[in-house]
Amino acid sequence: MAFQCDLGNGQSIYLHNQGDKTVITLCSSNQGQQQRSSSSFITGGWQGTPQIDRVNDAIRVKIPTATQEYVFSIVHNSITSLTDNEPAQPETIPLSPLQNMPPMPPMKMGDMSMNLGSMTMTMGNMSMSMGEKYCSQCGAKVNTNAKFCSECGHKLG
Numbered sequence: 540m541a542f543q544c545d546l547g548n549g550q551s552i553y554l555h556n557q558g559d560k561t562v563i564t565l566c567s568s569n570q571g572q573q574q575r576s577s578s579s580f581i582t583g584g585w586q587g588t589p590q591i592d593r594v595n596d597a598i599r600v601k602i603p604t605a606t607q608e609y610v611f612s613i614v615h616n617s618i619t620s621l622t623d624n625e626p627a628q629p630e631t632i633p634l635s636p637l638q639n640m641p642p643m644p645p646m647k648m649g650d651m652s653m654n655l656g657s658m659t660m661t662m663g664n665m666s667m668s669m670g671e672k673y674c675s676q677c678g679a680k681v682n683t684n685a686k687f688c689s690e691c692g693h694k695l696g
C-alpha cells in the first residue's frame with residue numbers, strides 16, 4: 540500500500556507499507572533540485588488508510604495497525620515517532636563547560652553511525668540522509684557536486 544500527500548511549497552510525503560515496515564519519504568523540490576529523506580519504522584501491517592494532519596508547523600502522520608495507532612511527527616525534514624518515545628517525565632541533562640570545540644570525527648556507536656560530511660545517519664534499521672541530489676532528467680542519484688549526470692549525461696544545475 541502506498542499513499543502520497545502534497546503539502547504545497549513543492550513538498551510532498553510518500554507513505555509505503557512494506558511488509559511490517561512503514562516507510563515515510565519526504566520530497567522537496569527547490570529551484571530544480573530535489574531532496575529526499577526517508578525513514579522506516581517497524582509498525583506491522585496497516586489496518587486502514589493513514590491520516591495526515593497539519594499541526595502548526597508540524598505534520599502529524601497517523602498509521603493504524605493491528606496492534607495500535609502509530610503517530611509520527613514531521614518538522615521540516617526530520618521525522619520522529621511520537622509513539623515509542625513519549626517521555627513520561629522531563630529529564631534534565633547536565634551541561635558541562637567546554638573550552639575548545641573539537642573537530643567532529645565520524646561517529647560509530649553500536650548499530651548507530653553518523654557521517655556529517657554527507658549528512659547521512661543510520662540508526663538500527665532507520666536511515667536518513669539529506670543533501671542528496673537527483674538528476675532532473677532521469678532521476679538517478681548523483682554526486683552533490685557533479686556537473687553532469689553519470690547515468691544520462693544531463694547537465695546538472
Ligand SMILES: [Zn+2]
Nearest residue numbers: 674677688691
Ligand atoms: Zn540523468
